[in-house]
Amino acid sequence: MKSSNVFPTLRRGALALALTAVASLASAQSMHVVLDTTGLSANSSGWLDVQFNPASVPAVAASALVDHLGGFDAGSTPQLNGDVQAQAGGAFLFGNGTDWNDLFHAVHLGGKVSFDVSFSGLPDPSLAAIPSLFSVSLYGADGVTQLGHPDINGSLLSLSWNPAASGAGQVGVAVVDAGVASVSAVPEPSAWLMLGAGLALLGLARRSPGRLAG
Structure with missing residues (x-):
């Protein structure tokens, strides 16, 4: 095969791998949450309130694992x-079996508070699609004074887990106070591998065709 046909094929294959990896990142079920408290209260203590509650009970079983705490x-x-159950390594596992599932944890203010949250749940073939809401709030040292600019429910951000008829559900993101809260997808290891392979092929395709011509 001549090099004029080889390199367009390599480019197309690399692009397909890269696009597949990007799609995997966009549909990731794990999210990284960061709360920047530098402008709220320097060098003091506060409280983080995290809830994972279904819109109605009973709901299709779902869970949220909070780990990699900072x-x-x-x-x-x-x-x-x-x-809510404490796990090894300081993690916490939320279920949605009751209408109020809550973690209230002391945090250090004046810096960044962060964690990862990974969602999983059963499919909902009934198409009722009852969501469960993962919400995050911050309080001062008294555990009562709300910090930042939360919504009417006191949340600085919320992530909704929405079951699907089959397969994995979908995560919806709502950031209320963008000056404090930010959320980003945590890519699966397989997505990084595909993205790396695609970039490697693109780099190979950009080399001089004369080096690979047969």
Whole structure:
């Protein structure tokens, strides 16, 4: 095969791999949440309130795993309510089996508070698609004073888990206070591998055709 046919084929293959990887990133079920508290209260303590509640009970079973915590006060005892369980390594697993599932945890203000949250759940063939809402709020040292500019429910951001008729559900993102809260997708390892392979092929295709001509 002549090089004039080889390189367009390589480019098309690389582009297909890269697009597949980007699509995987966009549909990721794991999110990285960051709360920038530098402008809220310097060098003090506060509280993070995280809830994962279904729109109605009973709902199709779903869970939210919170891990890779940053800025949390490891010396404090978290308050757990409803279907929330502490896990090894400081993680927390939320279920949606009750109408109020809540984690209230001490954090260090004046810097960044961060964590990853990974969603999973059963499909909903009934097409009722009852969502479960993962919401995040911040409070001062008294545990009562809300920080930032939350919505009417006190949330700085919320992530909705929406079950699908088959396969994985969908995650919806709503950032209320963009000056404090930010959310980004955590890519799956397979997505990074595909993206890397696509970029490598693109780099190969841009080399001089004379080097690979047969």
